[in-house]
Amino acid sequence: MLMCQQATRLMSLKLDRPLRLGERLSLRLHLAMCGACRECDRQFTLLHGVGERFAPERQDGKEPQDGEETK
Amino acid sequence: MTAHPDPAPREPAEDDYRRRLAAVRPRLQSFALLHLRDRTQAEDAVQEALVAAIEKHDAFAGRSGYETWVFGILKYKILDAMRAQKRHGRWEPLHDEADDEAIDRQFQHSGRWQPQARPSAWGEPEAAFENDHFWQVFDACMIGLPDNLARVFSLRELMGLSTGDICHEVGIKENNCWVMLHRARLRLRACIERGWLTEETTC
Numbered sequence: 001m002l003m004c005q006q007a008t009r010l011m012s013l014k015l016d017r018p019l020r021l022g023e024r025l026s027l028r029l030h031l032a033m034c035g036a037c038r039e040c041d042r043q044f045t046l047l048h049g050v051g052e053r054f055a056p057e058r059q060d061g062k063e064p065q066d067g068e069e070t071k
Numbered sequence: 072m073t074a075h076p077d078p079a080p081r082e083p084a085e086d087d088y089r090r091r092l093a094a095v096r097p098r099l100q101s102f103a104l105l106h107l108r109d110r111t112q113a114e115d116a117v118q119e120a121l122v123a124a125i126e127k128h129d130a131f132a133g134r135s136g137y138e139t140w141v142f143g144i145l146k147y148k149i150l151d152a153m154r155a156q157k158r159h160g161r162w163e164p165l166h167d168e169a170d171d172e173a174i175d176r177q178f179q180h181s182g183r184w185q186p187q188a189r190p191s192a193w194g195e196p197e198a199a200f201e202n203d204h205f206w207q208v209f210d211a212c213m214i215g216l217p218d219n220l221a222r223v224f225s226l227r228e229l230m231g232l233s234t235g236d237i238c239h240e241v242g243i244k245e246n247n248c249w250v251m252l253h254r255a256r257l258r259l260r261a262c263i264e265r266g267w268l269t270e271e272t273t274c
Contacts (some may be wrong), residue, residue, distance in 0.1 A: 003181060003182025003183060004178060004182055004183050004184050005174075005177075005178040005182040005183075006182060008253065008256075008257060009253050012249070012252055012253040012256050012257075013249055013253070015252075016227070016234045016248075016249055016252060017234065017249075036184050036189040036190050037184075037190075039190035039191065039192055039193075040190040040260065042193070042196070043190060043193060043260045043263075043264075044256050044260065045196075046193070046196045046199060047228065047256055047259060047260065047263075048228060049196070049200070049228075050209065050228050050229065051228055051229050051230075051231055052200060053200070053206065054098060054101075054102050054142065054229065056136060056138050056139050
C-alpha cells in the first residue's frame with residue numbers, strides 16, 4: 001500500500017521517466033483515495049510547466065509568424 | 072556626386088534586432104539567474120550571449136525565432152559557467168542531510184502528510200502563470216532552495232534537459248537526480264503554497 005510520501009515520489013518520477021505498470025497502478029489507486037495527494041499531483045504538474053515563462057509566445061517583442069515549434 | 076557621400080544607412084533590420092535584444096535582456100537575466108544562482112555570473116553570461124548574438128548576427132540570417140535563437144546562445148553560456156563553477160569547487164556536496172529533514176518535516180512516520188503540510192487547492196493552473204504575483208513567489212522560493220536542488224530543477228524544468236543529460240552535466244547518478252528533483256518539487260510546492268496563499272516566502 002502506497003503512503004503519501006511514496007506517492008509524491010512517483011508523482012515526481014513520472015515527470016522524468018515513464019512509470020512502470022506497477023508504479024502507475026499503485027499511484028493511481030492512491031490518488032483515487034487521497035485528495036491531498038491529488039492536489040500535490042496537480043501542483044507538481046504545474047511546476048513542470050514553468051519553462052513556459054521563457055517561451056517566445058510570452059514575449060512582448062513580435063515573433064515572426066512562421067509557426068516554428070520552439071520547445 | 073557629393074564630395075562627402077552619406078555613410079551607408081544602417082540596415083533597418085539591424086536596428087530592429089538591437090531593439091529586440093534590449094527588450095529580451097531582462098528575461099535572459101532572470102533565466103540565467105535561476106540557473107547560476109549568482110547575479111554577477113548571470114550578468115556575465117547574458118553579456119556574453121548578447122555579444123555573440125550581435126557578432127554572429129549573419130549566422131542567424133533571418134530564420135524565424137530570433138529570441139529563441141538568442142536563448143539558445145545563452146543556454147550554452149550558462150552551461151559553460153556552470154561547468155566553471157563546478158571546476159572551481161563552488162558546488163556544495165551533492166548529498167545533504169538537511170534536504171532529508173526538510174522533506175521529513177512534511178510527512179508523519181506513517182508516510183501520511185503532516186496535517187499542517189497537507190496540500191491545498193491552488194485554482195486554475197493557467198490563471199497562476201498569468202499572474203505576476205505567482206512569479207514573484209516562484210522566484211523567491213527558488214532563491215530559498217538549496218543551490219544543488221535549484222540547479223537540478225532549473226536544468227530540468229527551465230533549460231529542459233533530460234535527467235540523463237543532467238547527470239552528465241552535474242556528475243551524479245540518474246537515481247540521485249530523480250531524488251533531488253523529488254525534493255526540489257516538494258520544497259518548492261510547499262513554499263509556493265505558503266507564499267501564494269499567505270504572502271510568506273520562506274523555503
